[in-house]
Amino acid sequence: MVLAHGHRLGTVISKLITMSADQTLPLAYAGGMTGNGLGSALPTDVSSWAARQRWFADTGRPVELSRVGCWSLPSGEPGVLIRTDCVLDAGDPRRTVYQLPVTERDVALPGAEAALITILTGADGRRRFVYDAPADPAYARALLLLMLRGGRSAPGPDGGSVAHGELLPTPLPGGSESGGSESGADGVEPTVVSSHVLRGEQSNTSIIYELAGPDGRVLAPVICKVFRALHHGDNPDVTVQSTLARAGSHFVPRPVGCVVGDWADPRTADGTARGHLAFAQEFLPGVEDAWRVVLDAARRNEDFTARARSLGVATAAVHADLAHAMPTAEPTAEIVGTVIDGLRARARRAVAEVPALDRYAPAIEAVFASAAEASWPRLQRIHGDLHLGQVLLVPGRGWVLVDFEGEPLSPLEDRTRADVPWRDVAGMLRSFSYAAGTVSREAPGRTGAVTAWADACRRAFLDGYSERSGRSLGEQRPLLDAFELDKALYEAVYEKLNRPDWLPIPLAAIDALLSQDVVPRSSAVRESG
Template sequence: MRLTDELGAWAARQRWYAGKSHRPRFRILDAQPASGGATRYLLMDDAGALPTLYNVPLARISAPADGDDVVARDGDDYLVDATRDTGFTVGTLAEMGVDVTRVTGSRVLTGEQSNTSIVYDVDGEPTIILKLFRTLHHGENPDVTVQRVLSDSGSPFVPRFFGSLDAEWPDIGRDSGAARGTLGFAQEFLRGVRDGWAVALEAARENRDFTDAARDLGIAVAGVHGALGAALDTTEAAAEQVEATGAAWRRRLSIAANEVPAVADRVEAIGALYDAALARPWPHLQRIHGDLHLGQVLAVPAGGWRIVDFEGEPLRPMAERAIPDLPPRDVAGMLRSFDYAGAVGDGPDPMGWASACRDAFVESYAAAPGAIDLDPVLLRALVLDKAVYESIYEARNRPDWLPVPLAGIDAALA
């Protein structure tokens, strides 16, 4: 009982713990051998709306050293966060099939939220990054599926994929009595990269032309869509799928109208555009990024863009995250992100800056190899749906930012 209490108290303080809105109720579902003599504790929190399973590898040491993150005491020994233990980190990389003979060290990146990232030096240079998933689900993580497929296809728009690691755990809800899912994966570490949001924000603040970068980004997104469509299943948008999408749009619109008076004033016009989009021919559905914005792309020095984080919403079941979707949804997400960068950057002409970026992005996407046809009415509806969702979020969390999505709604309706 004491170990569960200490382990739970430590987990609840971590940035990757997703249950901060409720009082947790932890239990150790399983304890499994892990690399380097560590133990992988699978910690269940079943106090929230959905039970959540956490991946907590711990290393056992006799005395903590500088840098050790002590989680609990177990007799005379200490249990510490294994992601800072070289035996565990290098051993895990080896389990993924990666040659570790030239690995000279590893370190945990700070600032992570839903996952933990470990960077490995090869011959003294940072070369590999391992993403350790902290919330576990049955099924292969989309980040692994998508990045492996794109890497195998030779796509220049994602980091090179090196390997992944799975595990099984008890699950009485399944006929087999067990679930199996992804613990983490390793990929190329890109040196000197900058987060796309930071790069765009700086350009917007200085009112510096960003259209060349937006064009390159449009080519990258189109290339990813083309490669995914060629390598993974695509499907026609059946009537019931179109109807389900329309129902989701209207559900979000109803919530926004109840919480944001300015949206309520525009319900009729928004609904009319939704109706028009639902009546148009739709492109084939396929795997997409699903949460694309400027924070999900990396600017490589003299190397263009890399798209990352294909994981989707970490708390959604894997089966839902793998459902084929509309490629223009990714385009809409990026268009909204340009608007946010312009507004937050607060340069001398934020709307003009964002508009130029949007035009350049769409133009280059449409002309690029692998691009999906962008029906303008459907794209406007997807932009509207994104802005409607943003209005709900901003009204609840950042009221000062509410004008940003409202301006986006008006622009899409214009």
């Protein structure tokens, strides 16, 4: 692997992060060589810990993780060493590569018992406390400085080097460029007052930073997402959001910086890979996601149509900026066939998994066949996994879309190709309906009223989207129906496997989609011809 170099963007501080010779993790954590040519194995305790984490894809069998890359950072604290391993489970047919950052401490870290991975004994006979690094303030600070300084990591004890940081400049209201945090505007590093891990995440690990300036003034907080499943190529969460921010969009958080690295990867043609390892951006504290806001409104039967309409406007504005700033593509017959084949394949898997869907098979195929013959819009980059949980309602600012990464375990190629904007719209429509289904499940006597409430929200969302985008459904209506059906089929499989008591919600949606018009017409969303 080639040593990555630091980048200088905007007002990045010129000082590089360097490593002293004694900042290498001791042999207690080194592990032994494997027989599969992938590099040294992690200690058994560490592999077992990783397999129990929510971000690990396969926990149904024993795992043995092997290193395919490693790098180190200075901790700034005596007795604390920082190391990140890129690891692969040779028994995983998908050959998923994970990022596993750890800190190793001579003395236990107070209050971090939940993050303790294992206690190892080094060759010197001394105990070493190994922690999941995002929960360790030493790692959190070093990672942020790597980005703010545009620095580079040092090789780990297995050799090679993986990471360098980049500050991501974004336009400010006055037209000047700055890094995503206030520190970038004047070249002065912020002080990390505190850091903690965001709870409840499944696919990645995010660190929340409270920052202060050199004069003690409180700065805007930052959130840094540490990607757990790694892919060769640019992560769309970084590239799409940064592109939107540079285009001046107010509907995404401002980016701060990212970490890019390289590792050995058996999934690539030459056995090496390079991609994003972490992404820091503006954090919006004390803000609820739209799912909670909408669900609360549905429970109280509060009129939400004005906000739903403005959310449609925000979604269309993001689509417009993406179409302007990123490549688009014609919907060729080959592309249309590939998309429809994907819908059909997922539908077959859903029918096989949920027997109650078998009676709908002919009607499902009819919806997809109609979509194949419909008029398709030009393809473009979209969010890809849009629903109410991916949107924040920020006081004084309005709607903000987040998490453009897509499904982390899906191939990066699938998550970065141009797609149909109606797919995002369908995801949002299903989300409004799911809020109604949730309330109906809680209070069956309110089913009729809350269904009407959701229909009004869906209609208002489509009105706002059509107003901002200039698109009306017209001949493309079969596309929206097909993508919404695809979402509902996915929900049915998910509920069958995870929450069987909730299965009636997507089943009712599928029945409605296949038997009646579930997207109420309006003056804005009109039929053509």
